[in-house]
Amino acid sequence: MVNRISPASIEETEIISRCVSWDKAGWDLFVARYSPFVQAETRRQLLRYRGKAAPADVEDVCQEVFAQLLRNGARALRQFRQESSLSTWLGYVVRSVCRQVAGRERGTHPVRADVAIPPPTEEDLPLEGLKEAVAGLPARDQTLLRLFFHEGKKYRQIALELGVSINSVGPLLCRALAAARRRLDR
Numbered sequence: 001m002v003n004r005i006s007p008a009s010i011e012e013t014e015i016i017s018r019c020v021s022w023d024k025a026g027w028d029l030f031v032a033r034y035s036p037f038v039q040a041e042t043r044r045q046l047l048r049y050r051g052k053a054a055p056a057d058v059e060d061v062c063q064e065v066f067a068q069l070l071r072n073g074a075r076a077l078r079q080f081r082q083e084s085s086l087s088t089w090l091g092y093v094v095r096s097v098c099r100q101v102a103g104r105e106r107g108t109h110p111v112r113a114d115v116a117i118p119p120p121t122e123e124d125l126p127l128e129g130l131k132e133a134v135a136g137l138p139a140r141d142q143t144l145l146r147l148f149f150h151e152g153k154k155y156r157q158i159a160l161e162l163g164v165s166i167n168s169v170g171p172l173l174c175r176a177l178a179a180a181r182r183r184l185d186r
Helices: 012-020 022-050 055-078 088-107 130-135 139-150 155-164 166-185
Strands: none
Touching: 012 022, 012 055, 022 055, 022 088, 022 130, 022 166, 055 088, 055 155, 055 166, 130 139, 139 155, 139 166, 155 166
């Protein structure tokens, strides 16, 4: 029997250390605990900077926020210094991403390529040995890669099928691809 820890019973520092260690359960806890806050703050900031907050835009910005936290080896999460609460710090990250999005729309700031993780392509992995590499991955990663690449499903559809937050799909997909790359390099 798997001992599940509820999001409320784990401390912020432990969640972050689990996330930067690429612990899937730790990331799931992080998303479960902070996703409602990130969504609410995103709505508030989009209204502030753009005067509107369509549900699809809120979802897109939330994805960018969570992706930014994991980009470059979870660099942003590693930079959290506990000088404030994690919620306060996440609010800063959300505001930063919302300002970037609003700036792109106004054309006042150049578009940064690293704001969002582009969807992976099949060219990201060489075909030679790919079938064996994917077969050696955990079942969830195999399913994730199949749904995205072979069935062409969108993040929302994948999230529903896997029973995870839509904000988790991008980072999970990136980790599954990284795991497949590591297996190919062996």
